[in-house]
Structures are given as structure tokens and as C-alpha cells.
Amino acid sequence: MDSEETQASDAGRATGGLSGLFDPDRVAVVGATESEGSIGRAIVDNLVADFAGETVPVNPNYDDVLGLDCYPDIESVPGELNLAVVVVPPSIAVEAVEQCGEAGVRNVVVITAGFGETGSEGASRERELTAVAEEYDLNLVGPNSLGVMSTPVGLNATFGPENALSGSISFMSQSGAFITAVLDWANDQGIGFKDVVSLGNKAVLDETDFVEAWAEDPDTDVILGYLEGVENGAEFIDAAREATEDTPIVMVKSGRTEAGAQAVSSHTGTLAGSEQAYEAGLEQAGVLRVENVQELFDFAQILSGQPLPDSDDVAIVTNAGGPGVMTTDAVGDSALSLASFSEETLDALSGAMPDEANIYNPIDAIGDADVDRFAEALDLALADDNVGSAVVLSAPTAVIDFDDLAEVITDLQAEHGKPIASVLMGGERTDSAREILREGGIPNYFDPARAVGSLDAMVRYRNVRDREYEAPERFDVDRERAREILERADERGDNRLGVEAMDLLDAYGIPTPDGTIAETPEDAVEAAQGIDGEVVMKIVSPDILHKSDIGGVRVGVPNEDVYDAFEDLVTRARNYQPDAEILGVQVQEMVDLDAGTETIIGMNRDPQFGPLLLFGLGGIFVEILEDTETRVAPVSEREATEMVDGIRSAPLLRGARGRDPADREAIVESLQRLSQLVTDFPAILELDVNPLVAGPDGVDAVDVRLTVDREEL
Template sequence: MTEKQLHALFNPQSVAVIGASSSPGKIGYSILENMIEAGFKGDIYPVNPKAESILDLKVVNQIEDLPDNLDLAVITIPRKLVVDSLDLLGGKKTAAAIVITAGFKEVGGKGYYLEQELINTARKHDMALLGPNCLGMINTHGLVNASFAAGKPDPGNIAFFSQSGALCVAILDWALGENIGFSKFVSLGNKAVLDEADMISYLGQDSKTDVILGYIENVSNGEKFVKEAMNHSNEKPIIIIKSGTTSAGAKAASSHTGAIAGSDQAYTSAFQKSGIIRAHDVETLFNLAQAFSTQPLPKGPSLAIVTNSGGPGIMAADACEKSSLSMARISSATIGQMQEFLPSYASLYNPIDIIGDAGAQRYLKTIDSVIKDGNVNSLLVLLTPTSTAAAEIEDICKGIVEVSRNTDKPIFACFMGKKIISRGRKILMDGKVPCYSFPEPAISCIEQMYKHYQWKNNPCPLPSPVNRDRGRAALIIDRVKKSGQGEIVEFQAQEILQAYNLPVPKTALARSSHDAVEIAQRFGYPVVLKIASPNISHKTDVDGVKLGLSGPDQVRKTFLDITGRTSRMRPDAHIAGCLVQEMAPKNCKEVIVGFKRDDQFGPLIMFGLGGIYVEVLKDISFRLGPVTREEARKMIREIKSYMLLKGFRGDLPIDFNAIEEIILTMSQLAHDFPEIYEAEFNPILVNSHQAMVADVRMTLG
């Protein structure tokens, strides 16, 4: 979508309302009324086949009578008329349209095909299209309210887009009650043409927007979404709620907007890769929005806490300890300053407890001293409404606002209570100091702001190149595809591993017991025998793996046992023989590296403990491909079992570099061959000085 089209959508100079109504309560009436009340300065054209004027505006009776080159048309007419009307508007070179009308993809059946026609029509005319099945759009700074929402938001620096129109209505009403302003407020609806990636792209460049918020149920184009978020998240915080995270939620999402909710882990990984901050509920979304939209980012993790009550101070310190923040070590100079005006029984160390009888003067002197301490990166001011604090609460809050205006460090407030502190809370909010009811959400917001500071100041590294022979691997994959197999099992995949220079035990295919003995003697005993069949992926199902074979007679007998038993258990399977493999080195731990291709975002790379542990413990970390070396390093260190790999009670640490290389190679393999739907190296046997891919399977899409 071009910048010109999106500019016409958000900053129109001329607007037509197709389906304007003279009946209050009708959507076509509400949209006209909202446009007038917003103070829109351009031309408004109500379109209605019967009326002469609506709300003192002259009515145009049919689309054909509208002027050419309109910026925006808002369509609210019966579903069956929408496509033809959009085509007529396109013929008159209308730049953008909002389709309020519902009954498209979200209802299935004919609605789905009508939406496809709508998409084709918009694209034919190169028209920006918002909706269908949406609430509309508000641009407070442009004096545009092309929606049927009740209530008019104040101008602000927060932009919000949502896939749910009903949620837009609820959040708008809540925001009006909380005195929160918006720059843009957008209902995406079914996202037939314009989607969340387009919103991030436009809002990321919007000079009136400092914080981008979103509610999504699915993503239309995962690659585009991640790309746009990466382009803009280092300039502005992007905070998103993703619903449909449970099976029940995913089912609800599908029936609500016709969306198919993707893997929640894939979304988590996509957000992580692109710098999106994920909120899990609406309250957190707006807690974060207030923090980011009003305060500077903390330039370090050190947090100071000033409180008039010990209990809340301890709660805040506990929350800090559980986060990635740290309790600031107050300098001796600052402690010396505070000793001059604080009571002798006050606690001068962090958290700084200035005692329950603290009034405005004591609060403000302490805050002023602490915020100037070079060891402090951010400050949280706690207040419980003791009689002294309650009596002077307005002066305390005005002082906090004044200090906040004269520092480049973020200051947050936590006023515990409701009725008594309400006057102070309003002063703080009006003065752009976020105020929370409890310490934990305040600490969480500060932590997210610090993480965003780190994200902004750490450029994204490029994926490390992997040395491989892609052509050699392609020959194997093509051969398997031509055979009609859906899976590349181990004996076929061995050559792919070799093409990608992956460390593997010496392995060869034996087609007879004589071959097996000959290969075993060449490798040296002991060896492993594994059944080799393109039809058998789980070799243990047929007892098709035998370890530690130490002589020719044992190898010969085991070969005949494995192949004979498999023939009886799986008469349908083609048996190529057995793989003969050297035994793994001693003192190895088992890990797994794999990927599964998400429909929206592509390959999701995973790492965890291998063998049966991956199924039992599910101790796994994920990243969206392509993976960088830094991401591979973090994946290994994120699992709960990391300390087992690092070395525990005398064990040597594993060869982490070798595992990082295998993760990077798996990521490259996933990128090179989109036809591979999932792949798994399990187990990878690793000790202190090497790693070996002991087993592999790959599934074709």
C-alpha cells in the first residue's frame, strides 16, 4: 500500500458517506454526526437515494454524481450492494475506502466469496481499503472521526488498532474515563486489504504517534508483519495483545473474524524477534502505554524506591528482585544529604522508607536527592494514605510532577488505595506521571521500558553464514519427492547432513549381514545397528535399534534379527537393510534441535533436552528463523535445564559452540528448503569437546 493512499485514508480532504441516514441511531447517521462533531474542515458528501439534506449537509443521490478524486468513502450499505458501489467509487478514482458493513468472511459461505470480490475490486482500482466488518477510523489531530463509535477521544500520542470493533468500543469508553488521549484509533475488521503490518508501517512514520498499541487475533502476512515491526520497533514501542492463545480461544477467533489463530509459540517468537512488547491483558496494555507515552526510557536497570510504608516497599523490592531490574545502591553522598532532613529512624537504604508521618516537604526533598544520584536509573514513589500523606496529597503530587519535568530519568508513582488518593492520582496523570495501584504492575512497566531501551541500543545482527553444499542436498530431497514419500528418514538424510557439514558418527548402509560385519570391522567395535526403511520413522516401534555390538557374530545375528522382526511386524514396509554406525563418545548428554514451519511466520527453530525428555519435560526454547548466533546462544541458556548442560556437581560443561553451530545449520536448512515442513536432530550427543547428530528425521510439506 502506497504512502499516498494511506495518507488519503487518515488525512482526507473530502469524505463521502455511502448509506448516510437521516435517522438518529442508524450507523449512516452516526458517522456523519461524528465527522461534524470532530470539526472536520474538508468536504462531506452524504450519499442517499431519497433524502435531500442530512444534518444540514446537501445529499448526493447516487455515487455517479460524486466528484472525481475523492480521498475517502465510508460505506455502510447492505452487503449485496457493497462490491458494486466500491467499483463505482474506484472508477471515480477514490483513493481510500472504509467498509463498515458486516456479513463477509466472518460468516463464511457466500460472505467469504464476496470478500474476495471486494479485495479484487480494491486492488483493481489501487484503493486503500479498511474493513469490512469494522467500526471505522479516528484521527484526532486531523479532526477526522470516520466511525460510528460513541464518544470522542482526546488528542494524544498513542495510536491503537484492533481486529475487534467491539473491543474498540469498550477500550474507547474506558480511555475516556481514564483521560487517555489517542493520535489514531483504527478498527481493522476482517483486514481484507489493510492489515496490522500496514498499520505498523504507517504509524511508525506518523509524527503524532509515539506509542503503537494493537489487538490482533491472527496475522495476515507473517513475513511482512515481522519486517515492518523490526523496521519501526527501534524507534517506537509497539505493544500488542494477541488473543486466541488457547484451543478455545483459537476456535472463538475463527468464528469471530474468520481468522485461523496460529501457534501461540510462533507469535511469541515473532514478537521477540521483531521487538514487539507483548501484553497479555488490556489493563497491562494501557499500563504500558501510559508509561511509554509519558516518561523517558531508563538507561540502566537500577531502580530506587521511596515509600512511606515498609510493607509496600518490601513488596516492590520483591517484584524488582524477580524482574531483570536491580535495586539501586544509594551513594554515600545521597545518604549524607538525606540524613540532614530525614528522621533518625528512617531507612536510608533502598527501599528508602521515610516513615508514615511523611508530608510533602519530606517526600519532595527525598525524591529530589534520590533522582540526582548517579547510581539511580529510575524511581518509584510509593504512598499509602496515612493521615499526613492524605492531608498533603495534592502538594506531594504537584511536587512529583515538577521533579519529573526537570529530570531525564523516569519517575513512576504507586498510590495504594482508591477514594482518598483519587485527587492525587488525577494530578499525577494530568502531569504525565504514571500512577499504579500496586507495586507489581509498576515494576513490570519499568522493566519493559528498560528492555526496550536495550532493544533500541543493540542493533540486530545478521544471521551467520553456513558452509554447505546445497545442490548435493537438493538431489536427495528431489529423489525422495519423486518417490512419493512424505518423509526423509535417517538412512536417506545422512547425505544431507554430510552436505551441511554436520558432525555425525561414521555411518554406512548395510544391505546384508555380510555388509554389516564388513562395515563394523572398518569402523571398529563397538557399533550400533538401526533398521533402514523409508516407511519407518520411529525405529523403536519395531525394536529397530541395537547398541554396543562388540563382535562380528553379534553384528551378523543382530542384523538378521532386526530385519526379520521388522518384516513380520511391518510387511508393508520396504526394508533397505540396516545402518551401521559407530558408537557415540562416552559421558554425553542428549539434546534436540529441530524446526517446524509455521503457516504464518515460517520456520520455528527449537532447542531442548533430547531423547524422551523433550516429550516428558517439554523444556524447550524457540526462535523464529533465520537465527543469529546471539539468538542460538540465548536459546541454549533459556531452558530450565541449562545448569545440567553447564556442568553440575563435577560434570564438565558441554561444547556450547558445537551446539550453536548445529542450531545455525538447522536454521539454514529450513531457509534453503521450504518444502521441508519439519525436521529433527534427536538425539544430538554432546560432551565437553564435541557434538554428534545421532539421529535425524525430516517431513516434507
Template sequence: MSVRNLEHLFAPKSVALIGASERPGSLGATLLHNLLAGGYQGQVWPVNPKYETLAGRTCYAGVAELPGAPDLAVICTPPATIPAIVRQLGEAGTRAAVVLSSGVDARSGRGRSLRQQMLDAAHPYLLRLLGPNSAGLLTPGRGLNASVAASSALPGRIAFVSQSGALMSGVLDWARMRGIGFSHFIALGDSADVDLGDVLDYLASDGGTSAILLYVQDLRYARKFMSAARAAARSKPVLVLKAGREEDGTPAAASESGALAGSDDVFDAAIRRAGMLRVTTTEQLFSAAETLAYARPLHGERLAIVSNGAGPGVLARDALAYGKGVEAAFSAATNEKLDALLAPGWRRGNVVNLRNAASPELYRQTLELLLQDPGVDAVLAIQSPTATVASRDVADAIAPLVKTASKTLLSCWLGGEAVREARAIASGARLPAFRTPEDAVAGFLQLVQYRRNQNLLMEVPPSMAGTVAPDRAAARALVREAIAAKRYLLSDPETKSILRTYGLAVVETRSASTIDEAVAASERIGYPVAVKILTPDVMHKSDFGGVTLDLDSPEAVRAAAQRMRRRLEELFPQAKFEGYSVQAMARSTHAHELIVGAALDPVFGPVIVFGQGGVAVEVTDDHSVGLPPLNLVLARDLVDRTRVARLLAGYRGRPAVNMDALLASLVQVSRMVSDIPEIVELDLNPLLADSRGAVVLDARMRLALADRSGSTLDRLAIRPYPRELEETIDWNGGPLLLRPIRPEDGPAHLAFFDALTPDDVRYRMFVRIRELQPSQLARFTQIDYDREMAFIATRKNSAGVAETLAVGRVVADPDNITAEFAVTVRSDLKGMGLGKIMMQKLIDYCRSRGTREIVGEALPQNSRITGMVRKLGFTVRTKDEEGMREMRLVLR
């Protein structure tokens, strides 16, 4: 991932057009016209040996003849010429280019593709390439239109990034008609170099961009995308329109989890995990961007509706119910005030009908009242044009509420020409304005979903105390043994042996090669038992009588085993017979049959599946998908997104399931899949859950040789907790654990912050802060281990509770050139060497990652930190007039 030199791509001071032309309809002519017509104030240099002048400007024969090195080169020449042009540009000092030419994947006589030759030519000069096959880019605020778009773009604060160049002209025209402007409009093309992750990183820190819109067709580098997306979504709204929702003929999975985890479900899970919002149409994309930019952050999901007629209000309420939204419930005090304000006989309820002749003042008073109600989180005002009240007057009355309200206010203006001015007034006041009640409710529900996704990104999970520590060595040994014997599809007993190493509760199960062994196993387990035939070639054994339950005697076991062996031979003569599985009968009148599993997505790697289980799992199609690693918050979200979740909470005298046990099972499966790269599919179906706990009845696992070409962690879209960085040292007469911070460290981190003196807080934050906000706590404890690292020094106190004594944090830029550090020691432990220990830990970590330098800043009063880092080899200098100290250590 890299943002290096992207400023030359998106904010160039000069542009060279290689392949400029005057031939009507040609790529070179279109680009030259767009560059000159957009109002770009920088230098534009046409390049083509066929012309001396173009559009009244000097045309240069080649790169060598240019008056200087252009910041940006736009290339539209034949594919075979591109590698040489890129090399010439690099030698001249150009650091960014857009390649619009297609056909660059063709191979030359030397064997390497033109694409690879182009990349090889750019690499020595760090020249960044957008494309090939790109439709170009626009930066309207600078007047830059280096694209083939048929129309220009209005300046604005929305960045649009598209993997489709064909979409560019249509979207630009559509946006111009609606007055929507852009900070950047970028067509990625084939993304040979600059890709979606790079652009997200650049736009996340771009001060001129307030929202990022993505049109995505496919992803190749899930880890890079997820890191960039999570970072961007923490700073501004990121909305995604994904093409290709239908499955594309992916090979059939060998497990139920693999069949359930469709690629679109996995993409949805990734978007949620990154804190972004997915929409389904282009219009929704821009509508949601405006709504998120204008609306106040939601603190709840309860919507109140105000309308000047019953019909529009009821339509809005129906849309809210259909979208599973939540109606606001007004307090008694609010209802009493509404009684005094509205006409006699108004019907109390979520929809406040102001009647046809509602005045602007009545609208304003009603909205003010509802916005103050503690049972209301957002209000939708609907106005239909009438002969007696001008819609623009209503807009003038309610638009100022946006500035004073602490809650979200939305508006809907029904009609066309009659409400055009009202809609413009609302938009001008940053009041989201919709055309229909259904659109308005859809916009509100987008806010709700965005809030949920952001909460997943920010919420601090509870501790996993009490969860069994996995025996990873034992699990890996069992997997290695199976693979050595070329057993890639593990039986139920074999799978359960691995599950036990991760603390998952399983029904006692024994394998038997013969009928006599099955009877002996039944005697050891104790009757009644269930007997199942073992064969790797039939997924659903119950379909042919391969499962028999409640066997209560040796004779019953023997007869059932003979019968199912005979049925297997009759119906599946080619199937391999491997024996029988004998297990204790699990008794629970109130248990729910669930499925917990894992599958391997070709882009995002391992995914976790949860849902309603049993023999009808694919028919009920009630499941959700999540990306590992999971914590308790993410596991709970995985459960809550299924229909069966409502049943798990208990109903009609049926007790709720032990949710702690169920969530722990999900987390442990996530850990197992993250730890063991050979696991490619896993089914726990059914997993029985009731008020006592969760136990696995049937299990199936598929293994594959792990890819040894790189780190086993690379298969995961999100890097899990780096356990290998843990280190125990002797300090102050006892052991001290140095380890990366975890999301579950939130409570201990809060206690650590509370133990700091006001001066120490100011030295760390540069401002005085009394307490950490939840979003700050999440930001400190939920880190992307690919991007940053925070080490804590921790030990247990006299009460046996782990406490945080010091924190060392380092955040590297996307190119891993410079990393910023901060070290904080609990105020009562200063002067005991903890600061130096944490700083050395950071230095060693950055060296191992190949970081070029570590830098930091300190207030002039913080002499303790500057003195310490000087001893470690840092240079310290005064940075500005206020005396701020800059600390720097060059590592390579």
C-alpha cells in the first residue's frame, strides 16, 4: 500500500499529454480538448512528433524536448510504445502518469507482457501509474480534466472512485443535472499500480474530500483494501456500490458452510466490518452521501414522522415498517403539548398529521417539540404543496432548525415544480431533502445501517475472561498428522478431536471401523446412542438413512449399522466406506439446532458462517457471514443478523440460550481458522444451543496444503492479534508481559488513563482531557496491526486483575517510511525504566518491519521523554516558535 507521489497524480502543477492529436474523435484530441477547456491553470504540454502546434500551443516531438519534467503525464499512445515512454518520463523526473491505452496486457517477443515492462520501467523512479485502460481523472477544484468524459464536473467535496471507465460520463452528466460536485473523480482502469487501497489512503487524509464513493467490480488485494477502508471510514463516510451481486459459477463447495458463504454475502460482511455503507443503485449512492454529509450523527434508531396529510405520513410509516425500522414513541409530556398545539381530535401516534393547511409556524413548533423528546432520535418532515401554503415558506421556517437541533432532521417535498424552490432552500441549509416519503425513509435507514457499521468499528468488546486457552500445538499436530496421511476430508470424530483443543464442547463421539467396534463403542459410551456411517463422498448422510438415533441396545446398534451399510452400497456404490461414528444422544427439549462454520473466499480468505442449522439449513437460508478474527462484539453482530436470533432470546416459556457460551464458540472457531491455515472448510451442524450452553453434535472439516509462498497470515483479510510479538521480561522484582494491545483491553486502558496526572495527559495529548470518550477508547485499543502497533506493559495486581502500566504506540505511513511514536507511563511508576523499555520495544519492532525512521513530538516542558530518547540515539531539535520538540531516529 502506498500513497507515495500520488499528490502529483491528483494535484499536478503541469501536465504533458503524450499522444495529443487534432483528429476529431480520437483519444488524443478528446483529452487535449478536456485539458484546455476545464480551466486548468497549470502548464499543458502536448506531445506528438506529427505536429508543431496543437490548439494554438507548441507541440513537442517527445519527452526529451519538453521544457521541464511534468508533474503528471497523460499517455494515450499505442500499447507497444508505453514502456519506453514511461522510462523516459521517469528519467526526466516525472512521478505520476495516467495510462489510457488498452491492450497493455499483450506479450512482446521477449516474453514479458507490456504491462510488466511498463511497471519495470516505472519502478526505479517511483513513478506512479493510474491504469492502463483508465478513462482518466478529474480534480474540478483545480480545473483539471484529464479524462475522456463527455462532460466536465462541478467542484465539490465528494470523491468518486470507479473501477469502470464506461460509468464515468453517465455519472458526471447525472451529477451535473443535480448540482452534485466532486473533489476528485477517478477511473482506476486495470490498476496495474495505483489501486483502490492506494486511492482510499490518499483520500482519507485529503482535506478537500468529505465523503468517498466507490464503484467496485472486483477486488484483488483484500488485506490492503480492508486496511485502507477501515482507516478511511474512521475519518469520513465511505459508500460502496458493488456490481455483480449474482454468483458467478464458483465451484461447488464440499461443505454446507461453503455453500452458504456466497461471494456477495462475504463482500457485505467486509463492508460492514470496515465501517462503510453499501448501497444498491447509483442514485442511492449520491443520496446517501448527501444525507450522511448533512445529517447529525444518530444516537438511536427511533424515527418520528410529521406530515401535512395522512396519506404521505402513512406511506412513510409503511416504508419504515417494511425496512424493519423503529418508530419513535412520544413521551406523555410531548403528547400533552401536541394536544395543545394541534387541531382537536388529532390521533396520537408516531405520524403527526398537521392537516392540509398547516402553516409554516405550526411546522416549526411541532418539529422543535419532537426534536426535544427523549424518545425521538430523528424526525422526518413531509410537505405536500397546497393552494393556501407555499412550500418555500415552510422550507424557510424549518431550515434554520438544522443549526440548532442536536438530532437528525430530514425533509421530503412531494411534487415537482411546485416544491423545487423549497427543496433548494432545504439543501442550501444542509437539510437532507427527498422527493418521496419512501426515499426519505430509505435515506434514514441508510443512516441507521451506517451507524451500526460505525459502532462495530468503534465499540470496545468485553473481556474474554473464562474462555479456554486453545492448545494450538495439539491442534496443529492433529492437522499435520491428517495431511501426512493424505486425509483431507476429516470425519466427525477426527474433527471433534481438533475442536476439543480449542475448548469447544462436543458430544462424546467414537469412531469404529466395523460393526463389532461400533457395538463396543456404544457399550463404553452408554445407551442410548446415535450411529452414523462414515463416508467422505456423501455430504447429507441422513438423506439415505445413514444416521440412526436413539439406539438402546447392542442388537439395535448392530441392525442399524448393517442397514446403513447396505443402503450406502445400493445408492452410492462408488462411495468410500470408512466405518461408523458412535456418539452419545444429546437430550434437550429446548435446544436450537444451529450451524457454525467456516469457508474460504477466493478474495477475502477465511470467513465465519452462523445461522439456523439442521437438515434444512440450505432451505431455510437463514445465515450471516463475518470476517475473522472475531471478538465478542463481532460475534454478537453475527448472531443478531439472523432471523433465528429472535428465537434464541426465548419465547412463550422457552428459555433464552446461553449467549455467552454461543458467542464463545464463535470466537473459538474464528481463532482456530485464523491459527491453522490448512483449514479451508468447517461445518458444525448441528450445534445445539440451550440455556445450559452450546455443544457440537456433528462436525466436518476439509483441509488443504497451506500456501507456503508467504506468511500464513496473508490469507486473512484482517490481520489477527500478533501473538508472536508477546514478550515476558523481569522488571521491578517480577515478570512483566509486553504485548500488543487488544480490543478487550478497553477497561484496563480506561483505568490506565484515569491513573495519569493532568500534566501527563497533556504531555501525551497536547491538550487537557478529563476522560476518554468511547470513540477515543476504541481508537486506542482497536488497531489495525498491519498499519500500527501499540504495546502495553501489563501484570496482575494483588487482586489478580491484569492492569496496564505503560503504553508504547507507533503508527507508520502507508509506505512504511516514517513512523510516529508515543510512549506513556502510568504516573506513579515514572523513573523506574518503563519508558525506556517501551521505547526499545518500538524501535525493535520498527526495525523488524524495515521502517526507515521513527519520529515524535513533545511539549517543551516534557524534558523526561526528550532526555530518554537522546540516550537511545534520537536527535532532538526545536521545531517552532512555541518550543515544540521534534525527536527523530533514523533506522535505515
């Protein structure tokens, strides 16, 4: 079955918006209780504390809970309910959700654990839950969720210890514990949120749904996420690409290491896809991926509070030489550049600064600089057309009042409309200044590297927002011929193919040398006579994929030796593996490897993101150098070009050390055609073309091997 015969599955996912989840008028807590230390009590407490709407306890064992009328079941509640929070034992949770559906409650948060994260019995229960949600078209969060928050209406439908501060950041996390820790820290830092969602097991709603919802939310300026896995990589890429046209997305993806990936599976039941697939998929989606929580919120604060820079050039204004040098080094380590001031700016700085000051970037106003000197230097720097952003850095001195300096920074940022990262280095004496800056949308950092990193993130997002999405090209190919080749393999009972699948590449327009598969020595001689010059001969067997390891390849065979070479190759194969199926010997045109560069193009099908394309140096170098680029298919011409230009060895392809440059356009087109092939046929699980010899006048796919899922054919 190929991609045209397969439709994307949205099983269990409700359609429509999620406004009722975040802006309810009435919330039912199914499993509400007054028992101290219970989750049902904590959720009611949190709702009663701040929620602008009505909280409705549901529990057959109570007449009232915390002074609120309590109902025996959801059907007994009069009037419309927008949201139900289910916190009952797992044995009755599915039934409780079904009752919500029957009562017309469309938004449900399942706090209850004991589902897919606990084993086969829990996984079965989760499938039942998903089926109920699909039947009643529910927006369902969880199960195994901490809950949801939305600050505009004071909604805290979680069992966390505190509510979020109000802000414009919307945050989702696959770990509830991560949310409680982040909120505690964020409240201390004065960082606010719009919506917060604990995804839990993602039985119905997942990260893609919330990216789509928050992208349309005018009150969400930045989308943050902590993910352990992505349910459907292709859908996520499409949703994130559209969202990042206006709203930046910043995410931490855990499970980067093999040990981390195993921990992910045991924690949430999520099967982690390969790290390469996530790296490629998130980059193609326009997501800014970060390594830790500090970066997550560093980037969020500056992206939510300030305009994007028009250029990559940054000015540094400081009163401290050492930290100024640290900041300069950080700029050098980033994608930013130090701005070169205009002659007009330098003349103005020269007149405004003392003789001992450095007027070139970084501007060092020296240690006796007061707020007025800082203000003049920063004003002149921001007024320079060569400056896209600025870092203002001050060590504490007797002549600097941080509160006054914060006011100046805030005013000048608003006046010039260019982003500023502040580095007021100190402890308690910076507290009120940081609050002034925060109100102006300007984050303050103790470490200059964090300030530079945040400005760098703004440039990265600007580049994401400005890049135009290019739809993958569809080439005219012989799809039916390709299908027949794959089906013949299925008829033989093979799931691994070698050079016998060369025609598959030819059907999709990937150049291959002239050649054929001979079943007898006589056929081999006849095939060789139709090829100019000496030939290459390779044993053809689905059971022997590493042909050269057994002497199953002969290079440079003259016509008079073809008959004997055929018999020798077959004998070697029989001696190596007596039960191997021998389909024949491939007789192939010689390709001058020295006249080109051996590259590899390939694909591995990732469980979350689908076909992951690879490009790099081929032959023996692919495993030694590990110099490769990956993208999730299908890829556009731009993305394929980025793959070719992105490897460290790209200068070899451009003609380094006197070599003729490779035909880059031919490599790029071959990647695009391979992308189309593996997208058209999901049955192809992995495929390597190695080597793809890239010469000055084109490419040749010299060898191929692939694995197929016969059940998909």
C-alpha cells in the first residue's frame, strides 16, 4: 500500500477549537473530595482560589465539597458544563469520561494515571479511553496529566501547589513534575504565562493540537514545550511551519541519548524516534530547540517582549572591560556579528566619551560612567543604522544607580525599536531594576553569554519567519514500474534487496550505469558485449548484502574473462553461504571512481517522523567520518541543497585541491527524486545508494540496498 492509498489517521482527535478548554464558564471536578492531601481536594482548592467561573464538584459520596453543592454524577448537574476534570480511580475513569460525553461536555482533562504508562492492562484501558473520546468528539487532555491552566480567567485545573503568573507565554509539557518545578521558578523570576497544559499520555490531544490552537491565539506571543516524543512528526512539522510565520516556538526535547530514550519509554510509554529525526524535523518545522530550561525561558522572555532585529549586528555598551571582552567572545561564538559604527557615530561618541573610553565596539564607558554617560552611549549606538540590537552591561559601582539605568534602557529601547539584552551584574541591588526592565519586556541576565544567546535566538527566529516554504517538486516518474519491482520482491519472499533493485532507482530518474542481471555465464558474456570497455560484476543475492566482504565483486573485468568471472563469483557465494538464494550476477558498466566523489544518499524510516533522508560522503568514508546531513522527507530543492552544502566535506564537492567540482545540481535532484520515491512507497523501510558517484557531468548510482515491509506492499 503506497502513500496515495494511505490516509493520515486522526483517530481520537476532536475537531474544532480548544477555547472551551481554556476559557470555560463552568468546570466540573469528577472525583472532588474534601480529604486532606488528595488530588480531588487540591484541584477544587485551586479552582476556588482564582477561577472567575463556577466550580462544580461531582462525587456520589458528598452533598457538598468545601461549601459547594456536590452532585452524584455528571448527568445530575443542571445547565451546561464547558470542562470536566476527571480524577477518579483508573478502573472507573473511562466510564466517567463516557458519562461526560453523554452529558454533552466536550472538553475533558483526565488527571487519573494507570493507563499506557503502566503496562499492557493500562494500554488497553487507554485504547478504550481513546475510543470513547472519538465517539463523543471530545477534546481530551491526558490521561496521567497534571491538568491545565489559563491565567486570563484564573483557571487552575491542576493539582500543582501554585498558580501561574499572568503573561503571554503558552507552555505545554509532557511531564507534570516539570511544570510544577518550572512554575515555582518562574514565579520567583516574575515570568508569566497565558496557558499551561500537562500533556500526559496524549491519548487524544497532543503537541500538534496545541501548536495549532496557540498559533491562532492573539494573546500567545511565544509557544514553549517540553517534549519526550512527537506523536506524528509530519503533522507536527506542517502545524509548526504555519505557526512560526507569526509565533515563535521554543522547545526542549529530552531523550537525546540512548539511555535518555529508554527512560522516556518507561516514563510515558512514548517510543522515542531517532535523535537525528528530531533534530531535522524540529529544524524544518522552524522550532528553536534548546538544551535546557534556562535557555527555554531566556529565549521566551526576549521573544515575547521585544521586536526582532533587522540585522545580525550587535552593539555592546559597558562600564567594565573584562565582562565586555566576555560579551565580545560570546558574540564571536554565535551567529551574530559585532556592529561596525558609522563615522558619524564614532565622531559623536568621541565627543561624548572621556579620552580613556573606547568608542569602538564594544563601547567601554569605563568604570566612572554614570547613568547619563551610559544613556548617551547607548542612544548613539542604537541610532546607528548598522546596529540591529544591543547588549548593555554594567558592573555595580558607586556612581551607578541600577534603577535609573533600567529606566534609561527601557526608554531607549522603546524609542529606537531595537531589541536590547541587559546584563546588570549583581545580587539584591538589581532586584527592583530587573522588575523595571521586565515591565518593559527586557530580560536581565547575570551572564553575558546568556544575553548574547538570547539575541542570537531572535535572529534565528527572524530567519525562520522570513524563509519562504517551498513545496517539494513532483517529478515525472514511472511509478507503476517501481511498484512492480517491489511486488516481485514480495513474490520471492524477500524483504531485503540489493543490486537487483537498481531498476527501482532508474524508474524514479536517478541515474544508474548500464547493466543487467545475468542468470548464466552465457548471459553475462552477452551483456558484457553490449557495454563499452571493461565491466563490473557483482553477485546478486538477497541473502548476501555485503558483497565485497566475501569477494562477491569483480572490478575491471575484460570481455574474455566474463564467463570465468561469473562462475567464480557464484562459487564464492555458494562456499560462503550454501543456502543463499543466488539470483545471478550483475554485469555493469564501469564507473571511474577517481573521476568523481563517492557520496551516499539514503533513507531510514523513523517511527515518528517517517522517511529520514541522509546525505554525506560515501564509500568507506560514511562510517569513518560520519559527515552527514539529514532531513525529513519530502524535501524541497532548497532543503536538498542545504543537505549537500551542509556537510563538513562540502569543499571536496566544490573542487578542493584541484579536483573538478561535482555536479551539485545532479546530487540535489537525486536527493529530491529519492525523497519522492520513499514518500510514495511507505513499504520502503530503509534504503542506501552507496556510492552515488558525483562527477563534473552528473551522478551515477553504483550500488543500492534496501529493506521493505512486505505487509505494506
